[in-house]
């Protein structure tokens with residue numbers, strides 16, 4: 001089973017996936033890592049792991065549609081079973097989402113459906129929530145709105161700041177993302193418009 005990972009930055013979730021693969025816990029092979037930022041540290045991580053690392057800067061394209069068209073081409077060259085968004089900071093066109101519907105996952109730093117979008121930790125703190133976390137979900141046309149697959153929850157304490165929350169959530173992301181990817185590659189996890197299914201049952 002073949003996986004393509006899309007990143008924009010540090011790629012610590014990518015690293016967690018690479019580590020899982022090294023320990024035979026991914027259920028497949030990461031065949032390429034693509035970044036829209038040419039200097040993303042994650043490209044280095046890919047390179048060091050012997051994985052093809054591709055920089056595809058969005059600034060070199062006139063429109064979102066032209067960029068997504070180019071991105072589709074690069075992705076399809078690698079014939080992936082699954083596309084994993086790991087800190088890919090681009091809003092995708094409907095054409096792109098439709099092309100890979102049901103075989104594209106994202107990880108988001110909140111307990112979805114709460115706090116879609118940016119600055120999730122600051123917003124959660126401002127609301128005084130008792131718990132926070134992260135979610136793996138299938139990607140649909142609604143930003144951060146696709147069916148949730150797996151979440152990790154943690155308690156928010158009085159001492160927490162946006163920084164400490166970010167760190168704690170990140171550590172949870174690294175635990176749950178490889179598990180969700182493995183479920184998908186094992187054929188246990190499916191997308192359906194009513195929600196994600198695990199072994200044929202609605203989650």
Ligand code: GRF
Pocket residue numbers: 007009010011012013014086087088107108109134170173
């Ligand atoms: C993570 O917080 C993830 O939830 C969000 O982008 C961040 C990526 O971090 N989608 P990293 O590049 O994997 O370190």
